[in-house]
Amino acid sequence: MKNYIKLFNFELGRFLKFYLILIAITIVSQITGVIVSSRSYLSDANEFIYVNQGSMESFLEQYGQMSMHNITRTLWFLGPIALCVVTLLIYIFFIWYRDWFGKNTFIYRLLMLPTARMNVYLAKASTIFLMVLGLISLQLVLIPIEGTILQSMVPVDFRLDMSIQEVIGSFDYFGILVPYSFTQFIIHYGIGFMAVFIVFTAILFERSFRLKGIVLGIVYIAISVVIFISPLLVDAFLVPNYFYAIELFVMEIVVGLLVIAGSIWMSNYLLNRKIRI
Amino acid sequence: MIEVKEITKKFGLKQVLKGVSFTANKGEITCLIGINGVGKTTIMNAIMNLTPINSGEILIDGEKLRKESYEKITFIPDAITMLPQMTIGDAMQFMKDFYKSWNQKRAAELLSFFKLKEDERISNLSKGNTAKVNLLLGLGLDVDYLLMDEPFSGIDIFSREQIADVFTSHLVEDRGVIITTHEINDIEHLIDKVVILDNGVVVKSFNAEGVRENEGKSVVDVMREVYKQ
Amino acid sequence: MAVTFNKRDPVYVQVIRHFKEQIATGNLEAGQEIPSRRELANKLKINPNTAQRAYKEMEEEGLIFTEGNNPSKITKDEKVIGNVRDELILEAVNSFVDAIRPINVPLDEVVGLIKEKYTDKDGK
Structure with a gap:
């Protein structure tokens, strides 16, 4: 346990610089987005009302009220989210491969530590999880701040204030990242973390058997996916609509846990018996 | 004692090891030699459970390698095992954090012996100094067995001499050492036992002093005979 | 103490010979402390087990002695030291004779040449 924490801490440290850069990019870009969008809205309003002598009502009719809704669809806002998602997806692979490649x-060292090799695996997995949750939390903190900036820039008559739920709801894909309910949270992140475990195991297949391992890894992923969706398949094809939704949900959780356990077991086996330098 | 018993290893279709057996004793320096590509490094990796073998068995003091074994046997590969952005001090701290058998005092002694500084970054080190740091990280552990892969290869003559000096010093005393090399010339007088590998098997294994005494031959003479056949 | 070893004779034999030379020339005196086996191995860049073996043989030959846990010392036995000197001289002469005999040089000529060379060398 102590070694796991040390390794976890170490893995975090290795990505920290990059991670802080991601955070900085997100903050700067999204806040810039709020300012830029608000300014351009206000200049539109100025032009409409003072230059073109239009009324405020007809402006609002034509342009709508300014809200976070206008902002969450800009590249300023979505760009850094996409960047973070892509970086972390790449990092799922990089966190392993970086240790094999290069002169160093x-x-x-990691495999010769006097500790269970699983600790290395779990430390790497925890690092990914913590990084993901960290970025989500950052987003949840940023939204109200961005709302406040918007409020300070746009007069109350022109804007529509939204709660954080409304902001999240305003944009479909966002709902995946920031679920509305605890159940949703379990589903989204359970599946996400399960996927990380499965991909980690596939990577270890590749690292153990190299070329042959790529095939084994893909097959492993396919099998895991089939097992995971098997209750849904059964419900859809074998005994249509036989189960209640809650029953399916519980079955999914059980199967998901089994897939995760299988992945951890398999990774442990590969790390101890098959892994190759 | 490290016992390697009839180990075999295939990489794809290539049978790299075809039943290799030898032993290496504590308090002795055993040298695995062979022309490049005969699987010396694979044997080292196999002993350390860094690569799986297809058959055979490896015992360390009569036991199979466990995670605790890394406190008493260590391997110094030919590439450094720390991150380039670390300083030598960071690397030493890392060892201290994870190994009970880390001997900070000895490590510090080696550091000054090699004239290295703790705040030097690993990525900035010369090849010779990288090899020394690698050696330091291995020798800093109070282990019984030390495996080194080509410790003298590709480094300048002065680093080489310093490293050779370590072999005859108290820093290696009473440990069992296995080194691989394809260039035995410089170290003939340093080693106890020679294991010559060729084509996936041990073709000859002998005591260096013994072959000089009984046959009047140098280790290189014996190698020459073996490879002529 | 830099010694060049040849690669075909047992290193321990070469070490003993080196010690004998040092004793014969008086570089090592009777009763003088000698390095530990570890120090010797380090100085000569040889395997510590070989250094150990050399000391063991020398101890058996009576060239060195060890009292308790103290460092080993060169023997104080003048007779042994004398023998070492004789042995080395004899060995050198023997190998010289072996080398010169096949050439069939008259003894007087050889002796003359030796005298000439020996003093010549001294003069340098």
């Missing part, structure tokens, strides 16, 4: 083969 750190994997020697």
Whole structure:
């Protein structure tokens, strides 16, 4: 346990610089987005009302009220989210491969530590999870701040204030990242973390058997996916509409846990018996 | 004692090890030699459970390698095992954090012996100094067995001499050492036992002093005979 | 103490010979402390087990002695030291004779040449 924490801490440290850059980009870009969007809205309003002598009502009719809704669809807002998502997806692979490649083969050190090799695996997985949750939290903190900036820039008559739920609801894909309910949270992140475990195992297949391992890894992913959706398949094809939604949900949780356990077991086996420097 | 018993290893279709057996004792320096590509590094990796073998068995003091074994046997590969952005001090701290057998005093002694500084960044080190740091990280552990892969290869002559000096010093005393090399010339007088590998098997294994005494041959003479056949 | 070893004779034999030379020339005196086996190995860049073996043989030959846990010392036995000197001289002469005999040089000529060379060398 102590070694797991040390390794976890170490893995966090290795990505920290990059991570802080991601955070900085997100903050700067989204806040810039709020300012830029608000300014351009206000200049539109100015032009409409003072230059073209239009009324405020007809302006609002034509342009609508300014709200976070206008902002969440800009590249300023979505760009950094996409960047973070892509970076973390790449990092799922990089967190392993970086130890094998280059002149400095750190994997020697990691595998020769007098501790269970699973600790290395779990430390890497925890790092990914914490990074993901960290970015989500950052977003949840940023939205109200951005709302406040918007309020300070746009007069109350021109704007529509939204709660954080409304902001999240204003944009479909966002609902995946920031679920409305605890159940949703479990589903989204349960599936997400399960996917990380499965991909980690596939990576270890590749690292153990190299070329042959790529095939094994893909097959492993396919099998895991089939097992995971098997209750849904059964419900859809074998005994249509036989189960209640709650029953399916519970079955999914059980199967999901089984897939995660299988992945951890398999990774443990590969790390101890098959892994290659 | 490290016992390697009839180990075999295939990489794809290539049978790299075809039943390799030898032993290496504590308090002795055993040298695995062979022309490049005969699987010396694979044997080292196999002993350390860094690559799986297809058959055979490896015992360390009569036991199979466990995670605790890394406190008493260590491997110094030919590439450094720490991150380039670390300083030498960071690397030493890392070892201290994870190994009970880390001996900070000895490590500090080695540091000054090699004339290295803790705040030097690993990525900035010369090849010779990288090899020394690698050696330091291995020798800093109070282990019984030390495996080194090509410790003398590709480094300048002065680093080489310093490293050779370590072999005859108290820093290696009473440990069992296995080194691989394809260039035995410089270290003939340093080693106890020679294991010559060729084509996936041990073709000859002998005591260096013994072959000089009984046959009047140098280790290189014996190698020459073996490879002529 | 830099010694060049050849690669075909046992290193321990070469070490013993080196010690004998040092004793014969008086570089090592009777009763003088000698390095530990570890120090010797380090100085000569040889395997510590070989250094150990050399000391063991020398101890058996009576060239060195060890009292308790103290460092080993060169023997104080003048007779042994004398023998070492004789042995080395004899060995050198023997190998010289072996080398010169096949050439069939008259003894007087050889002796003359030796005298000439020996003093010549001294003069340098």
